[in-house]
Amino acid sequence: MDDSTNDDAENLRSQEPLAVDADFQRCIELAPIAVVIADQEARILFANPQACRQTGYSREELLQLRIGALFPLEYQEQGRAEFGQLVRTGTLNVQQPVVSKSGERGWVSVSATKLKDGQFLGYISDISSLKAAQDELLLKESAIANSISGVAIVDLATQSLVYANDSFLRIWGYERDEDVLGRSPLEFVRDPAFVQSVMETVLATGKWAGELTAVRADGSFADVEVFGAAIRDRSGQPAFMVGTIHDITDRKRIESSLQSSEERLRRFIDQVPVGVAMLDRQMRYLACSRRWLSDARLEGRDITGESHYDLFPDVSPEIRDCHARCLSGEPAKFDRITLTHTDGSTQHLHCEMHPWFAAPDEIGGIVLFSEDVTERFVAEQQTASLREQLAHTSRVGTMGELAAGLAHELNQPLMAVHMYAHTAVSLRKRSDGGAELEQKVDEALEKVAEQSLRAGEIVQRMRAFIGKRQPQLAECRVNDLVSDVLGLLKSPLTTGSIEVRLELTDPLPMVRADAIQIQQVLVNLIQNAIDAMSTGDGRPRNLHLRTGQEDGAVIVSVADNGPGLSEDARQKVFDPFHSTKPSGMGLGLPICRTLVEAHGGTIVARSCDGGGAVFEFRLPVLTKGATNA
Amino acid sequence: MPEAPLVAVVDDEAAIRDSVDMFLSGLGYRVLTFESAEALLGNIPSGHPVCLLLDVRMPRMSGFELVDELQRRGINWPIALMTGHGADVARAFAESSAADIEVFAKPVSSKDVEQFVARSLAGVT
Numbered sequence: 001m002d003d004s005t006n007d008d009a010e011n012l013r014s015q016e017p018l019a020v021d022a023d024f025q026r027c028i029e030l031a032p033i034a035v036v037i038a039d040q041e042a043r044i045l046f047a048n049p050q051a052c053r054q055t056g057y058s059r060e061e062l063l064q065l066r067i068g069a070l071f072p073l074e075y076q077e078q079g080r081a082e083f084g085q086l087v088r089t090g091t092l093n094v095q096q097p098v099v100s101k102s103g104e105r106g107w108v109s110v111s112a113t114k115l116k117d118g119q120f121l122g123y124i125s126d127i128s129s130l131k132a133a134q135d136e137l138l139l140k141e142s143a144i145a146n147s148i149s150g151v152a153i154v155d156l157a158t159q160s161l162v163y164a165n166d167s168f169l170r171i172w173g174y175e176r177d178e179d180v181l182g183r184s185p186l187e188f189v190r191d192p193a194f195v196q197s198v199m200e201t202v203l204a205t206g207k208w209a210g211e212l213t214a215v216r217a218d219g220s221f222a223d224v225e226v227f228g229a230a231i232r233d234r235s236g237q238p239a240f241m242v243g244t245i246h247d248i249t250d251r252k253r254i255e256s257s258l259q260s261s262e263e264r265l266r267r268f269i270d271q272v273p274v275g276v277a278m279l280d281r282q283m284r285y286l287a288c289s290r291r292w293l294s295d296a297r298l299e300g301r302d303i304t305g306e307s308h309y310d311l312f313p314d315v316s317p318e319i320r321d322c323h324a325r326c327l328s329g330e331p332a333k334f335d336r337i338t339l340t341h342t343d344g345s346t347q348h349l350h351c352e353m354h355p356w357f358a359a360p361d362e363i364g365g366i367v368l369f370s371e372d373v374t375e376r377f378v379a380e381q382q383t384a385s386l387r388e389q390l391a392h393t394s395r396v397g398t399m400g401e402l403a404a405g406l407a408h409e410l411n412q413p414l415m416a417v418h419m420y421a422h423t424a425v426s427l428r429k430r431s432d433g434g435a436e437l438e439q440k441v442d443e444a445l446e447k448v449a450e451q452s453l454r455a456g457e458i459v460q461r462m463r464a465f466i467g468k469r470q471p472q473l474a475e476c477r478v479n480d481l482v483s484d485v486l487g488l489l490k491s492p493l494t495t496g497s498i499e500v501r502l503e504l505t506d507p508l509p510m511v512r513a514d515a516i517q518i519q520q521v522l523v524n525l526i527q528n529a530i531d532a533m534s535t536g537d538g539r540p541r542n543l544h545l546r547t548g549q550e551d552g553a554v555i556v557s558v559a560d561n562g563p564g565l566s567e568d569a570r571q572k573v574f575d576p577f578h579s580t581k582p583s584g585m586g587l588g589l590p591i592c593r594t595l596v597e598a599h600g601g602t603i604v605a606r607s608c609d610g611g612g613a614v615f616e617f618r619l620p621v622l623t624k625g626a627t628n629a
Numbered sequence: 630m631p632e633a634p635l636v637a638v639v640d641d642e643a644a645i646r647d648s649v650d651m652f653l654s655g656l657g658y659r660v661l662t663f664e665s666a667e668a669l670l671g672n673i674p675s676g677h678p679v680c681l682l683l684d685v686r687m688p689r690m691s692g693f694e695l696v697d698e699l700q701r702r703g704i705n706w707p708i709a710l711m712t713g714h715g716a717d718v719a720r721a722f723a724e725s726s727a728a729d730i731e732v733f734a735k736p737v738s739s740k741d742v743e744q745f746v747a748r749s750l751a752g753v754t
Contacts, residue, residue, distance in 0.1 A: 411713045413644055415644075415645060416642075419651070419742075420648045420652075423651045423652040447647070451648075
């Protein structure tokens with residue numbers, strides 16, 4: 001605005017107040033809207049009281065100002081342009097910022113028109129509060145639009161989407177909101193019936209939160225977390241529903257993989273077919289397998305957190321001691337622990353305990369393993385008893401073979417009897433008679449008697465061999481048995497001038513044996529040794545008896561310094577009827593073998609390096625009885 | 630004039646040796662007894678017609694082995710094999726052998742022994 005126009009304005013102001021109708025003027029004065037008249041230089045010529053209220057200036061002050069004084073600094077240029085437009089076109093409708101006398105900013109809506117005489121009338125309404133609300137709304141709208149949460153609004157009247165932000169589109173895989181707006185929210189989920197019920201919940205209670213499976217544009221699924229809320233209209237009726245949605249697919253995948261690896265581990269422990277339990281330092285259960293529970297007769301119980309000793313108060317002090325040692329790093333193993341349950345049943349368990357480490361040098365507790373070996377143990381026992389039966393059967397089996405042998409063995413004395421008898425008969429028939437002949441006849445008859453007696457003895461000994469006698473098993477000290485037998489054989493040993501060397505290992509483990517049968521074996525072996533050394537060649541006769549222990553067996557050996565055994569004899573020495581002795585029947589050693597084998601033992605014969613024979617038998621050491629856990 | 634005929638008896642069983650010896654001696658034969666095949670081989674009577682009463686099963690060398698050994702040495706005595714176990718086996722052995730063998734199952738009767746010896750030594754006495 002230049003100075004020349006300024007002068008014209010001064011002229012205008014100096015003129016009489018505008019000639020307007022007095023009533024109309026009164027209306028303007030009272031109008032709840034600011035009314036301002038300015039000249040074409042934008043000098044204010046008139047302002048009503050409302051204009052004063054809105055601007056904070058008095059009427060007098062306003063009349064000294066140009067319109068531009070009411071605009072903030074940054075709006076001056078645009079303000080001038082707009083006024084120019086008003087001057088040119090005669091009308092103007094704008095919203096523009098204003099600043100009051102006190103510097104307070106606000107917004108006004110201006111509706112201006114050109115009056116005659118180059119004057120301009122403007123109605124100015126204060127829209128500051130509306131503008132602020134608009135700004136706020138814009139801010140919120142932008143916040144929603146840019147939220148990383150998906151936001152959608154459903155019009156409940158049409159049951160369709162009326163708003164969807166970018167994140168909603170991204171989650172569902174759409175590019176433009178036109179692709180989703182107007183569609184039912186049920187089209188965007190895998191389970192429409194469920195979502196229908198969710199919407200009903202929102203209507204009834206005002207809100208709902210939960211997880212849903214979304215069906216994306218390409219048909220794939222996404223896990224989403226949804227917060228739904230009802231928006232009510234002025235009458236209080238729910239009109240819209242807003243949903244805030246988070247994509248939790250990744251979170252779900254991680255959760256489920258964690259869950260599944262945990263689940264796998266849990267299943268592994270649960271289903272591993274041995275009893276496994278993990279305990280902390282206070283012997284409280286952290287985890288255990290189902291088999292552990294069933295072994296402990298605790299099927300279906302959750303014993304996590306419970307104390308081992310509360311569950312099993314009968315745990316022996318020895319085992320408790322092992323637990324304590326295990327907690328300080330020393331594992332332990334029990335081949336067989338026998339449990340007697342409250343129901344009276346007996347269970348045999350193979351148990352192991354190992355420390356587990358919470359850190360490389362920190363023992364977190366112990367891991368217990370148990371394996372039910374009851375079936376195996378019972379089977380082993382059955383096998384043992386079967387073996388005993390078998391020993392008898394094989395003895396009887398040998399008997400089949402023996403029957404033939406027996407016939408042969410009996411044939412010898414019977415044939416001799418027959419021969420002697422016929423000798424006597426034929427001698428009696430001879431006519432040359434005489435005392436010498438009589439003597440021969442007597443001799444033949446005596447031999448008949450002798451040989452028939454021998455036949456009887458063979459039958460007797462066979463009977464002893466066949467007779468099945470259940471071994472009377474008891475715990476025995478082998479050294480005692482040896483000493484007893486030496487006592488029994490004192491007489492033949494003395495008579496035979498035999499020097500006995502005793503080499504008894506003491507202490508020796510106990511064996512489970514029939515003492516009488518083992519003594520029979522010893523008597524037989526020592527008697528054989530005595531016989532073997534009976535050939536009188538003047539050498540010193542030494543009987544060497546030794547006991548010892550090797551590989552879970554007690555060993556007894558009987559050695560002599562007689563002629564020894566040829567390889568052939570060594571192989572056949574335990575076969576029935578293979579006697580090398582003139583009076584032997586060949587049953588002594590087979591009987592020894594049968595008896596030793598019936599005890600689960602073995603017997604062997606061999607030649608001594610320095611001449612003579614050694615017979616050695618082994619008996620299994622008594623396995624330690626069950627200890628109660 | 631040939632020496633008097635001999636009956637050799639080989640048996641590990643003393644009662645058999647003794648009773649057969651006594652029986653045949655009573656009949657007037659000269660009898661030599663051996664407790665094993667080896668004992669006979671170590672002291673084979675020579676210059677006498679001999680017949681042999683032989684046990685089959687003995688601790689070391691068996692009767693069969695002795696027969697084969699005598700064959701190898703060109704000694705062809707009439708032999709009576711006395712067996713307590715399976716006469717069939719002994720008969721099969723006898724069939725396969727070039728030796729003059731008769732098989733008797735134990736107990737062998739005095740009559741069989743007497744007849745075998747008489748037959749074997751017939752013509753030489």
